Amino acid sequence: MKEIFVQGATLPEAYHKALAELYYCGEITECPDYNQKQKECSMTVFVENPLSEPMVSKLFIGGYEELEQYRQEVLDGILDFMIGHGWAYTYHSRIAEQISFIYDELKRNPFSRRAVIDIRDWKADTKEGNDSPACLQHMQFFVRENKLHLKVLMRSNDAPKAAFMNMFAFIMLQKRIADHLKYEMGTYTHRANSFHCYERDFKLLEGYMKGINSNADITYEYEGFFKPLMEESVPNIQKKVEQVRSNLKNNT
Numbered sequence: 587m588k589e590i591f592v593q594g595a596t597l598p599e600a601y602h603k604a605l606a607e608l609y610y611c612g613e614i615t616e617c618p619d620y621n622q623k624q625k626e627c628s629m630t631v632f633v634e635n636p637l638s639e640p641m642v643s644k645l646f647i648g649g650y651e652e653l654e655q656y657r658q659e660v661l662d663g664i665l666d667f668m669i670g671h672g673w674a675y676t677y678h679s680r681i682a683e684q685i686s687f688i689y690d691e692l693k694r695n696p697f698s699r700r701a702v703i704d705i706r707d708w709k710a711d712t713k714e715g716n717d718s719p720a721c722l723q724h725m726q727f728f729v730r731e732n733k734l735h736l737k738v739l740m741r742s743n744d745a746p747k748a749a750f751m752n753m754f755a756f757i758m759l760q761k762r763i764a765d766h767l768k769y770e771m772g773t774y775t776h777r778a779n780s781f782h783c784y785e786r787d788f789k790l791l792e793g794y795m796k797g798i799n800s801n802a803d804i805t806y807e808y809e810g811f812f813k814p815l816m817e818e819s820v821p822n823i824q825k826k827v828e829q830v831r832s833n834l835k836n837n838t
Contacts, residue, residue, distance in 0.1 A: 588627040598643040622785040629781035636757045636774040640805035646750035654816035660755040701727040733772030734764040743778035
């Protein structure tokens with residue numbers, strides 16, 4: 587299984603390099619759980635300056651509303667009420683209960699190597715009948731040179747459909763913790779043991795590659811452009827979430 591490392595100054599630069607490496611160097615393997623093949627490699631994505639502009643790639647499924655909703659799901663738990671109603675967990679539910687430890691540990695010892703959030707719950711994630719165990723496994727925070735660095739491990743990561751939104755949301759979490767602890771933002775490292783594209787999405791990945799290989803601008807500025815659009819979408823997201831909550835109540 588191929589091991590690939592990519593590095594970029596910005597999130598889109600590193601993400602686009604990862605897509606290209608998967609496209610050109612990924613190996614075709616079987617994926618019997620989903621009755622198809624996949625293109626796969628092990629990928630480490632290193633982002634030197636995760637808040638540097640341009641911060642948003644055009645090469646992900648959805649737009650500003652979808653990205654804002656996912657950010658809120660991970661950071662604020664807007665869909666945590668779905669747990670026990672078709673969902674076994676959310677990333678937020680598993681992260682939130684451990685955040686206070688991260689704050690306390692890094693205040694106790696800024697050079698700690700113990701500031702780890704474990705997302706994998708082996709009992710729940712291996713339970714018979716659980717067909718959606720957590721892809722995110724753990725997050726580790728380091729303070730070095732007065733900067734907060736984040737290293738993330740994914741057991742599995744859908745490259746064209748999930749990876750960018752995952753990375754963006756995790757970087758937003760990194761920023762929230764850095765701001766709380768009054769540290770500057772450090773680097774972001776995203777490790778996916780299986781960085782893959784399902785056979786059904788090969789054409790999507792090919793389309794992404796056409797964009798990467800063209801001279802077109804395939805990024806957005808976050809501050810000043812994409813962020814205001816995301817903020818404008820908040821009322822509509824709230825309406826959708828309340829509708830989901832209402833439907834859930836009416837069906838229980």
